[in-house]
Amino acid sequence: MTSHSRKIAEFGANLKLSDVPPEVVRRAKGIILDGLGCGLFAAKLKWTEIIAQTVKDLEPAGGPASVWGRGEKASATSAVLINGTAVQGYELDDGNQACFHAAAVILPAVFAAAEFLGEEQVSGELLLTAIIAGFEIGPRIGLCMNGDQMIVKGWHAPGVFGSFPAAIAAGKVLGLDADGMYHALGIAGTQASGLMSAQFGSMVKRMQCARNAQSGLYAALLARNGLTGIADVFEVEYGGFCTTFTQSNDQFNLEELSKGFGSHWETMCIDLKRRAALGTNFSAMDAVEEIVAEHGITADDVEEVIVKATQATISHGIWYYEPTGLTAAQMNLGFGIAMQIIEGQTFVDEMVDANVDRPDLMELARKVRGERDEKREQAPRNLHRGAEVEIRTKDGRSLSKVVDFFVGSHHRPLSDEQITAKFRALGLKAFEMPVLNRIEDLVWDMEAQSNITELNRLLCSGSST
Numbered sequence: 001m002t003s004h005s006r007k008i009a010e011f012g013a014n015l016k017l018s019d020v021p022p023e024v025v026r027r028a029k030g031i032i033l034d035g036l037g038c039g040l041f042a043a044k045l046k047w048t049e050i051i052a053q054t055v056k057d058l059e060p061a062g063g064p065a066s067v068w069g070r071g072e073k074a075s076a077t078s079a080v081l082i083n084g085t086a087v088q089g090y091e092l093d094d095g096n097q098a099c100f101h102a103a104a105v106i107l108p109a110v111f112a113a114a115e116f117l118g119e120e121q122v123s124g125e126l127l128l129t130a131i132i133a134g135f136e137i138g139p140r141i142g143l144c145m146n147g148d149q150m151i152v153k154g155w156h157a158p159g160v161f162g163s164f165p166a167a168i169a170a171g172k173v174l175g176l177d178a179d180g181m182y183h184a185l186g187i188a189g190t191q192a193s194g195l196m197s198a199q200f201g202s203m204v205k206r207m208q209c210a211r212n213a214q215s216g217l218y219a220a221l222l223a224r225n226g227l228t229g230i231a232d233v234f235e236v237e238y239g240g241f242c243t244t245f246t247q248s249n250d251q252f253n254l255e256e257l258s259k260g261f262g263s264h265w266e267t268m269c270i271d272l273k274r275r276a277a278l279g280t281n282f283s284a285m286d287a288v289e290e291i292v293a294e295h296g297i298t299a300d301d302v303e304e305v306i307v308k309a310t311q312a313t314i315s316h317g318i319w320y321y322e323p324t325g326l327t328a329a330q331m332n333l334g335f336g337i338a339m340q341i342i343e344g345q346t347f348v349d350e351m352v353d354a355n356v357d358r359p360d361l362m363e364l365a366r367k368v369r370g371e372r373d374e375k376r377e378q379a380p381r382n383l384h385r386g387a388e389v390e391i392r393t394k395d396g397r398s399l400s401k402v403v404d405f406f407v408g409s410h411h412r413p414l415s416d417e418q419i420t421a422k423f424r425a426l427g428l429k430a431f432e433m434p435v436l437n438r439i440e441d442l443v444w445d446m447e448a449q450s451n452i453t454e455l456n457r458l459l460c461s462g463s464s465t
Helices: 004-014 022-041 046-058 076-087 102-117 124-145 147-152 157-161 163-174 178-189 204-224 241-246 279-295 311-317 326-331 333-343 359-365 374-378 416-427 433-444 453-461
Strands: 065-067 072-074 302-309 368-372 387-393 398-403
Touching: 004 124, 004 163, 004 178, 022 076, 022 102, 022 124, 022 416, 022 433, 022 453, 046 072, 046 076, 046 204, 065 076, 065 102, 065 453, 072 076, 076 102, 076 204, 102 124, 102 163, 102 204, 102 453, 124 147, 124 157, 124 163, 124 241, 147 157, 147 241, 147 311, 157 163, 157 204, 163 178, 163 204, 178 204, 204 326, 279 302, 279 311, 279 333, 279 387, 279 398, 302 311, 302 333, 311 333, 311 368, 326 333, 333 359, 333 368, 416 433, 433 453
Parallel strands: 302 368
Antiparallel strands: 065 072, 302 387, 387 398
């Protein structure tokens, strides 16, 4: 019987864009545009600057690969690290119920692989096909491993398994056959890591998905040159990926790894964000937004906020808020709820360093507490990211709202127009509107491009020459 590891390798090697339904292709382009906007916005933020400077120290001569929004070049593997950090660098990028950050992991790896080969040799169709391959494989691994439970255990799930889809996507660009993909998976798996404690104020949280994207690119390049990897890396019992990261023989489902290839498209289940915050907090924040809109309450009215959600949501997002840094503020549900009530928005102009220790936000954030909702945990998986919020007011009212699916989730998706508007709002931090408009054109019509030279140069410096 063919192993699931082999099936993943064969899917990645054999996928053609003509195999992909038009609506999936369109959705993938929207996710790509969203991810590029996130990367351009964060290209010159302090953590991206630190990583870019470190790369310059190591590679003073630069390299062939573009660093987005900075007008700089680096080696392929270093460009992945910088670009991936930027995409995931402000909690603006996509996610899904499998705990996978698609754009942060896949886009840097495929663009760097293309420039390693020579941007003029890689068509838009090939790049798009490689990206979709990664978008399809990443969530399946997260579903196999139950990404929410990995987070409860302390693993940063998308940082742990992101190297696999990055390896497949980069390998697709590099022309690996199924055997090469199989070995790339085995090389990628042994590089996996990512700790959830990074969310408590550190900058390193910003680069964990990028590090996995980098590991995936290394895996593909090493496999291309003949290095062999762990055979059946998902299935092997002793020291295999699934048994080791779950510390069990039964807390994973290998069938999810290749389930529905070619008939069910996980790309359609990737969620996009309209907030600069932790995605598992969004249903509760949407519920608060609705309560405020309906009842007109202010921070002065609030006695207590109770969030009923899964243990994964509570473990990931609810703790006693301390102003330890912007990362922690963006990840903390109490802070997000406080920002939503007081400012009415939780986007990039609100989630800033200057607000991290604001007394009014801190006071309200500390009035938020979580209660585990075991009934929701026993419901179908697609309901696990939902929440019930109760706001108890000082005058004795109890205002409640249940939100099962947040705005921007694939159940309530952003439109192409909303995705484009977000891209422009973020991209204007790096480039002028004519440049952004041209990037949009190239992405929405990616498969028609004979090569990716213009898109690469625009992303790097805002110039097509």
